[in-house]
Amino acid sequence: xxxxxxxxxxxxxxxxxxxxxxxxxxxxxxxxxxxxxxxxxxxxxxxxxxxxxxxxxxxxxxxxxxxxxxxxxxxxxxxxxxxxxxxxxxxxxxxxxxxxxxxxxxxxxxxxxxxxxxxxxxxxxxxxxxxxxxxxxxxxxxxxxxxxxxxxxxxxxxxxxxxxxxxxxxxxxxxxxxxxxxxxxxxxxxxxxxxxxxxxxxxxxxxxxxxxxxxxxxxxxxxxxxxxxxxxxxxxxxxxxxxxxxxxxxxxxxxxxxxxxxxxxxxxxxxxxxxxxxxxxxxxxxxxxxxxxxxxxxxxxxxxxxxxxx
Amino acid sequence: xxxxxxxxxxxxxxxxxxxxxxxxxxxxxxxxxxxxxxxxxxxxxxxxxxxxxxxxxxxxxxxxxxxxxxxxxxxxxxxxxxxxxxxxxxxxxxxxxxxxxxxxxxxxxxxxxxxxxxxxxxxxxxxxxxxxxxxxxxxxxxxxxxxxxxxxxxxxxxxxxxxxxxxxxxxxxxxxxxxxxxxxxxxxxxxxxxxxxxxxxxxxxxxxxxxxxxxxxxxxxxxxxxxxxxxxxxxxxxxxxxxxxxxxxxxxxxxxxxxxxxxxxxxxxxxxxxxxxxxxxxxxxxxxxxxxxx
Numbered sequence: 001x002x003x004x005x006x007x008x009x010x011x012x013x014x015x016x017x018x019x020x021x022x023x024x025x026x027x028x029x030x031x032x033x034x035x036x037x038x039x040x041x042x043x044x045x046x047x048x049x050x051x052x053x054x055x056x057x058x059x060x061x062x063x064x065x066x067x068x069x070x071x072x073x074x075x076x077x078x079x080x081x082x083x084x085x086x087x088x089x090x091x092x093x094x095x096x097x098x099x100x101x102x103x104x105x106x107x108x109x110x111x112x113x114x115x116x117x118x119x120x121x122x123x124x125x126x127x128x129x130x131x132x133x134x135x136x137x138x139x140x141x142x143x144x145x146x147x148x149x150x151x152x153x154x155x156x157x158x159x160x161x162x163x164x165x166x167x168x169x170x171x172x173x174x175x176x177x178x179x180x181x182x183x184x185x186x187x188x189x190x191x192x193x194x195x196x197x198x199x200x201x202x203x204x205x206x207x208x209x210x211x212x213x214x215x216x217x218x219x220x221x222x223x224x225x226x227x228x229x230x231x232x233x234x235x236x237x238x239x240x241x242x243x244x245x246x247x248x249x250x251x252x253x254x255x256x257x258x259x260x261x262x263x264x265x266x267x268x269x270x271x272x273x274x275x276x277x278x279x280x281x282x283x284x285x286x287x288x289x290x291x292x293x294x295x296x297x298x299x300x301x302x303x304x305x306x307x308x309x310x
Numbered sequence: 311x312x313x314x315x316x317x318x319x320x321x322x323x324x325x326x327x328x329x330x331x332x333x334x335x336x337x338x339x340x341x342x343x344x345x346x347x348x349x350x351x352x353x354x355x356x357x358x359x360x361x362x363x364x365x366x367x368x369x370x371x372x373x374x375x376x377x378x379x380x381x382x383x384x385x386x387x388x389x390x391x392x393x394x395x396x397x398x399x400x401x402x403x404x405x406x407x408x409x410x411x412x413x414x415x416x417x418x419x420x421x422x423x424x425x426x427x428x429x430x431x432x433x434x435x436x437x438x439x440x441x442x443x444x445x446x447x448x449x450x451x452x453x454x455x456x457x458x459x460x461x462x463x464x465x466x467x468x469x470x471x472x473x474x475x476x477x478x479x480x481x482x483x484x485x486x487x488x489x490x491x492x493x494x495x496x497x498x499x500x501x502x503x504x505x506x507x508x509x510x511x512x513x514x515x516x517x518x519x520x521x522x523x524x525x526x527x528x529x530x531x532x533x534x535x536x537x538x539x540x541x542x543x544x545x546x547x548x549x550x551x552x553x554x555x556x557x558x559x560x561x562x563x564x565x566x567x568x569x570x571x572x573x574x575x576x577x578x579x580x581x582x583x584x585x586x587x588x589x590x591x592x593x594x595x596x597x598x599x600x601x602x603x604x
Contacts, residue, residue: 049406053406055406055409055410057413102585102588102589103589105589105592106588106592107405108404108405108406108409109347109348109405109408109409110348110588110592112348112350112409113348113536113539113543113584113588114584114585114588114589116536117536117540117581117584117585117588118581118585120536120577120578120581121578121581121582121585124574124575124577124578124581125578127574128572128574128575238532239417242413242417245410245413249410278421278424278425279421279425281417281420281421281424282417282418282421282422282425284414284417285414285415285416285417285418285419285420285421286414286418287414288410288411288413288414288417289396289411289414289415289418292403292407292410292411292414293396293399293400293411296407
């Protein structure tokens with residue numbers, strides 16, 4: 001990361017971390033905890049979709065798998081929540097690594113359908129394995145994370161907990177963008193055949209980035225489970241995968257800050273639209289169509305002057 | 311002999327459901343052949359067919375047949391509008407762009423249906439009573455017969471249209487090679503429009519004939535659409551006949567799996583089959599060759 005980029009990121013982080021001074025009101029602070037989690041998810045999907053050009057419609061379910069593993073390990077086996085988070089992340093990323101090899105052989109529409117199918121199988125498992133997950137009515141009583149005497153059970157503590165993870169994720173993602181791997185991924189995105197001719201091992205690289213993306217999603221899931229203390233399958237269905245996709249598309253494919261803005265707007269939107277219940281899903285639909293048609297660079301395209309490639 | 315009756319019952323309902331999946335899959339292949347796009351909004355055409363029929367029946371004191379006709383017509387117009395507004399303006403868009411746009415269209419249609427008609431599930435009366443007919447040891451609902459009969463009819467019409475009319479032949483030419491078709495004087499854009507219209511109408515019909523069996527609601531499109539896609543993939547994505555066979559295979563697997571293993575995992579069967587086929591034989595059981603277009 002260059003000096004200038006690092007400065008921008010430092011200013012951005014300070015602004016975020018200073019937010020609680022501004023948002024004394026606990027309700028908005030609560031919303032910002034969600035924005036942090038959604039930012040992690042959007043950045044994770046962006047690694048795959050924006051950098052490598054590979055779509056996934058199963059990220060909602062990977063997020064859910066992280067949340068459920070964390071919840072089950074802590075409630076049924078009394079494992080320390082931090083430990084549970086690590087175990088969940090390891091299991092989810094190993095699973096993604098294994099499934100990644102056959103899945104990422106597929107391209108375009110087929111990849112979309114395969115990840116969608118994978119997500120729905122997980123979603124059905126969340127609903128059907130009732131003795132583990134509590135089924136459709138959910139799993140309550142998940143313990144919160146603790147460091148010594150500090151328990152992350154109120155919005156202010158949760159805000160900092162989630163945002164430290166989110167900022168680290170963003171920084172890692174920014175770094176990757178300017179690295180050899182980031183350039184290789186973009187080459188795959190532009191033309192996989194050309195990238196392979198230039199010596200990029202496309203398939204293993206796609207699997208690796210899918211694994212990293214799944215790991216981040218799983219962490220976000222664990223954070224969600226431990227900050228909410230209750231989870232139900234409805235939060236991890238196909239609709240949520242589409243919501244993450246919308247965040248990435250609105251923010252701009254390949255833009256890390258864009259992912260933040262996408263996550264922020266799409267998390268705040270339903271709050272503002274509460275008066276018109278259920279209107280949000282229609283707005284997602286319209287946003288997806290209009291942005292893909294008229295500003296495929298998303299919000300990030302509006303802000304930056306320089307454009308990528310011809 | 312109890313179990314023979316049981317199994318034949320599963321086979322019958324599997325055959326009927328499978329025909330529906332096949333019809334939906336058929337809709338996928340028509341658009342895919344004309345454009346190379348997999349239309350994620352295909353399931354919403356199915357939902358619109360069923361829901362529109364239910365609500366036309368409530369609004370007007372008309373016979374069922376007329377309402378069905380109007381529902382199919384309306385869905386067909388929606389399909390045409392969708393193509394004109396969202397697909398037609400984009401030239402040479404990447405698959406990712408098309409996936410996102412068709413997903414956007416699908417959640418838009420689903421959301422509008424939810425706001426217009428609410429979240430409840432709605433019944434549609436069977437076309438000719440609900441008195442079960444005995445068939446050997448098993449019983450069959452008249453609606454099952456309707457489904458099987460209409461599926462056969464669609465197959466015949468499909469054959470006649472694609473092999474014996476000028477438009478059908480032109481559409482087949484486009485699926486082989488759009489540029490060559492265009493050089494031969496075929497208006498490829500009209501054929502794309504036509505493919506969306508036919509596909510929407512076919513989806514609506516599938517949604518209408520299954521509604522009396524399973525009820526319908528604003529969100530039936532996701533599952534039915536995905537299962538239809540699974541059917542099309544089993545059939546190798548290229549042919550309507552393949553999709554139909556794929557649908558029947560899927561329907562039979564599903565109803566046997568639900569009956570003999572566990573009903574809770576019934577929906578998972580389709581997706582496990584989908585993944586296995588995509589991993590092992592991405593060209594489909596009946597298809598062949600690579601599907602990559604560089």
